[in-house]
Amino acid sequence: xxxxxxxxxxxxxxxxxxxxxxxxxxxxxxxxxxxxxxxxxxxxxxxxxxxxxxxxxxxxxxxxxxxxxxxxxxxxxxxxxxxxxxxxxxxxxxxxxxxxxxxxxxxxxxxxxxxxxxxxxxxxxxxxxxxxxxxxxxxxxxxxxxxxxxxxxxxxxxxxxxxxxxxxxxxxxxxxxxxxxxxxxxxxxxxxxxxxxxxxxxxxxxxxxxxxxxxxxxxxxxxxxxxxxxxxxxxxxxxxxxxxxxxxxxxxxxxxxxxxxxxxxxxxxxxxxxxxxxxxxxxxxxxxxxxxxxxxxxxxxxxxxxxxxxxxxxxxxxxxxxxxxxxxxxxxxxxxxxxxxxxxxxxxxxxxxxxxxxxxxxxxxxxxxxxxxxxxxxxxxxxxxxxxxxxxxxxxxxxxxxxxxxxxxxxxxxxxxxxxxxxxxxxxxxxxxxxxxxxxxxxxxxxxxxxxxxxxxxxxxxxxxxxxxxxxxxxxxxxxxxxxxxxxxxxxxxxxxxxxxxxxxxxxxxxxxxxxxxxxxxxxxxxxxxx
Ligand SMILES: Cc1cc2nc3c(=O)[nH]c(=O)nc-3n(C[C@H](O)[C@H](O)[C@H](O)COP(=O)(O)OP(=O)(O)OC[C@H]3O[C@@H](n4cnc5c(N)ncnc54)[C@H](O)[C@@H]3O)c2cc1C
Numbered sequence: 001x002x003x004x005x006x007x008x009x010x011x012x013x014x015x016x017x018x019x020x021x022x023x024x025x026x027x028x029x030x031x032x033x034x035x036x037x038x039x040x041x042x043x044x045x046x047x048x049x050x051x052x053x054x055x056x057x058x059x060x061x062x063x064x065x066x067x068x069x070x071x072x073x074x075x076x077x078x079x080x081x082x083x084x085x086x087x088x089x090x091x092x093x094x095x096x097x098x099x100x101x102x103x104x105x106x107x108x109x110x111x112x113x114x115x116x117x118x119x120x121x122x123x124x125x126x127x128x129x130x131x132x133x134x135x136x137x138x139x140x141x142x143x144x145x146x147x148x149x150x151x152x153x154x155x156x157x158x159x160x161x162x163x164x165x166x167x168x169x170x171x172x173x174x175x176x177x178x179x180x181x182x183x184x185x186x187x188x189x190x191x192x193x194x195x196x197x198x199x200x201x202x203x204x205x206x207x208x209x210x211x212x213x214x215x216x217x218x219x220x221x222x223x224x225x226x227x228x229x230x231x232x233x234x235x236x237x238x239x240x241x242x243x244x245x246x247x248x249x250x251x252x253x254x255x256x257x258x259x260x261x262x263x264x265x266x267x268x269x270x271x272x273x274x275x276x277x278x279x280x281x282x283x284x285x286x287x288x289x290x291x292x293x294x295x296x297x298x299x300x301x302x303x304x305x306x307x308x309x310x311x312x313x314x315x316x317x318x319x320x321x322x323x324x325x326x327x328x329x330x331x332x333x334x335x336x337x338x339x340x341x342x343x344x345x346x347x348x349x350x351x352x353x354x355x356x357x358x359x360x361x362x363x364x365x366x367x368x369x370x371x372x373x374x375x376x377x378x379x380x381x382x383x384x385x386x387x388x389x390x391x392x393x394x395x396x397x398x399x400x401x402x403x404x405x406x407x408x409x410x411x412x413x414x415x416x417x418x419x420x421x422x423x424x425x426x427x428x429x430x431x432x433x434x435x436x437x438x439x440x441x442x443x444x445x446x447x448x449x450x451x452x453x454x455x456x457x458x459x460x461x462x463x464x465x466x467x468x469x470x471x472x473x474x475x476x477x478x479x480x481x482x483x484x485x486x487x488x489x490x491x492x493x494x495x496x497x498x499x500x501x502x503x504x505x506x507x508x509x510x511x512x513x514x515x516x517x518x519x520x521x522x523x524x525x526x527x528x529x530x531x
Contacts, residue, residue, distance in 0.1 A: 003179045006402050007032040007149075009395055010169055010183035012156045012210055015042035016131075016384030017363025017391075018189030019138040020091075024392035026147040032181065034151045034171060036205045036472065039139045040132075043191045043206055043364065044384065047131025048245040048316065049114055050124035052378035053088045061085050063118055068379060071116045071275055072372020073499035074515050075223075077531050080370035083350055084379065084386050091385040092123070100137035101125060114246040114377035115273040122378045128245055128316045134381060156209065157475040159186065159217040159359070160405045166217060166358035168405035172472060176414050182405045185358055185395035188214055188346060189388060192364040193483045195476075197339035197439065198431040201233050201243040210365040212479035214346040215486065219356040221520040222367040223344030224483075225490035225501045228375055229440050230340035231255075231279040232300055234321075234333065241338040242320055244300060246377045248328070249273055251313065252305050256332065257286040258296040277374050277500045280337040284440050287336060299332035337440060341380060343371040343500065344490070347519065352391025358400055362391040369517060369531055373499020412470020419464060420473070427477050430457040434484050438491055443505040447492045454484045490518045493526035 008029030011018045018033055025031045035042070054060035064085040069076045096102065102123040103110045113120040125133035142148045153174045160168035160180065168182040190210025194202025215221055232248070232255075233241035249255075249272040257263050267282040268274030274282075283298045302310060310328040311318045318328055326333055345367040352360040363384040370383055415423060433453030437446040458481045464474055496510035497503050516528035 005179060006182040006404065008184050008402070009187070010034065010181055010185075011187045011189060012169065013042070013189035013191055013363070013365070014039045014139070014150070015044035015189060015191050015363060016134055016138065016381055017388035018187065019135070019142050020385050020388035021187050021189060021362060021392040022142050022148050023138070023145065024389050025395060026142075026145045028396050029147065029184070031148045032151060032183070033142070033148060034154050034156055036153070036155050038152050039150060040135060041203060041205055042135060043202055044131045044381065045135045046201075046203060046243070047134070047381055048128040048243060049247040049250075050112060050122035050130045050378050051092065051134070051381040052117065052122050052376065053092045053382055054085055054121055055089045055092065055109075060121070061089070064121060067116060067118050068370070068376045069372070071374050071376035073374050074509065074511060075369070075372035075498065075517065077369025077372070077517070080350055080368040083390075084370050084383060087386045088382045091389060092382070095134065095137065095385065098137060098141045100133055102133070103127065112247050113250045113273075115249065115279065116270070116275045116376055122247070124247070126315065127312065128247065128314045131381065155472045155475055156190070156213065157470070159213050161217050161356070162403060162405070164357055165400070166356055167403040172412070172470070172475065174472075176412060176471065178411055180405050182402050184400045184402045185360060185398060187352070187391055187395060188359065188361040188365050189363045190365050192342045193480065194339045196431065196434050196480045196484050196487070198428070198435040199233070199241050199336070200339040201230055201241055202339070207476040207479050208483035209476060209479040210361070211345055211486075212482035214354060214356070214359060214361065215482060215520075215522045217356060217359065218522070219354045219359055220347045221344065221486050222347035222517050223369070223373075223490070224486040224520055225494050225518060226343035226373050226499055227339055227487065228276055228341040228343060228500045229280040229337040231276055231283050231337050232335040233338035235297065235336035236324055236334060239324065243340070244317060244333060244335060245314070246276070248300060248302065248314065248317070251308055252302070254301045254304070255279070255283065256299045256301050258298070275374055276377065277502070280440055281502060283335065283337055297334050298336065300335050301332055302328045303330065303332075305329070341375050343367070343373065343375055348391070350390065351394040352387060353394050360391045360395055362387040373501060410468060413468045415464065415469050415471055415474065419469065422460070423464065423473060423477055426457045426460045427480065429453060430480060430484060434487070438484075438488055441502055441504050442491055443503055444492065447488055450484070450488045454481060454488060457481050458485070486520045489524055490520055490526050493528075494518060
């Protein structure tokens with residue numbers, strides 16, 4: 001039988017949202033931060049471009065709000081965006097005080113610009129390693145706190161619900177040991193789900209576990225059809241889709257098709273700095289051949305930029321490219337879009353409360369409506385800070401007692417080699433089908449093919465579960481399948497195109513019917529609601 005223990009607050013995830021929340025919670029109780037790998041492994045760690053923040057007073061804040069609302073294509077929940085931009089400066093100032101070092105020149109913070117921002121407002125660190133610096137500084141600050149405890153290399157595999165409230169979570173460590181931990185409040189800060197797609201900028205931990213567990217426990221998901229595809233991931237055969245930050249275009253990079261033409265003028269007046277969905281679809285269209293085998297290569301071109309030391313400004317990107325003998329100042333860099341950021345997620349209010357008592361969510365796993373149908377570049381690190389702190393405050397305010405969870409747990413049986421291989425096959429098929437059928441361009445027929453693939457995957461996974469099998473990878477596969485299910489249902493129901501969701505069979509935006517958020521409750525039904 002598995003061990004049972006308890007803690008005041010349980011935080012699932014050690015990215016920016018989870019760590020920021022933990023710091024707040026530790027002022028009032030013991031916090032257990034659970035993370036699938038080391039604390040350093042999260043989407044946060046890989047964030048390159050920077051953190052958007054308006055630190056120059058009211059007018060600056062108002063402009064940041066307008067840019068956020070405009071990028072979201074009519075669906076940003078304005079009160080959430082208002083909170084983000086207004087509280088952002090305080091949260092960033094606090095982070096600097098706690099030890100985050102952003103790039104400066106002559107004592108002034110340096111700011112860059114990215115797509116759809118009306119002015120340079122993005123702080124960065126070590127050139128293009130902003131996330132790593134935020135993760136490092138927050139983790140260092142949290143680690144010295146006596147009331148924050150870390151469970152690394154540990155996977156949350158289930159939430160325990162009693163009388164309509166989440167009272168505990170199941171934790172599986174790397175020796176397949178299972179523990180049930182009761183907590184007064186559980187925060188899901190487990191990040192996004194890029195791994196649902198075969199082509200993604202996200203690390204392996206981003207399998208949507210938090211979203212899937214919340215849905216399974218009965219919490220509502222929102223806006224799951226809106227997955228942002230980053231326009232420029234490196235496109236080399238057999239090489240991961242390494243992100244080539246939007247900041248490259250912010251510093252003047254051009255996009256060129258296989259004939260060497262700059263093509264963005266045919267798509268948007270902001271050219272290479274148009275909203276991400278527009279740029280991503282433009283690259284897809286320029287790269288399409290008559291058949292998939294004829295696909296044409298689109299390139300990012302910085303060869304004309306002479307007034308900037310590209311290696312100094314982008315040291316991480318330059319170092320990665322040099323492994324493949326590519327140089328930003330000398331070569332055309334092959335690019336293609338890849339799944340990057342989930343605007344939807346677990347529905348929360350402005351305070352991180354979900355629709356289920358005792359369960360809170362923040363960061364990329366949550367959906368406050370702050371990004372609407374399309375996230376403004378570099379708004380998500382800020383989101384993690386602002387809403388991580390807010391969710392923690394609600395967990396403190398609610399003062400829910402710890403209920404002891406006594407239910408005995410069956411200890412999972414590890415998978416054998418053949419089963420592991422079968423599991424990887426099921427996952428790869430799911431990821432490939434999501435990319436092919438529910439990616440940048442979708443329609444009813446492709447989405448129905450996506451359902452068939454997802455159902456086949458789910459059936460294969462449940463066969464393993466029925467035999468009492470369990471592992472981190474099996475839990476991740478089930479999460480990806482569940483998240484795919486929610487994306488497909490939500491994408492099928494939204495018969496319009498908006499932001500990151502482009503339906504080839506409904507190419508226009510339809511405000512009359514769909515200027516609303518989608519709600520997915522797990523039973524396959526999608527409702528549209530005004531917030
Ligand atoms: C390559 C890349 C570049 C980016 N660049 C930028 C940028 O420049 N600016 C910007 O604002 N945003 C950027 N983003 C997006 C941004 O990094 C993320 O949206 C943000 O960091 C999410 O933070 P989070 O705290 O919500 O989750 P994450 O940072 O993803 O953290 C999730 C945590 O949850 C843990 N976890 C997941 N599942 C489980 C489980 N079952 N059990 C236990 N733990 C679990 C993970 O191990 C991890 O610790 C980028 C993203 C990527 C991938």
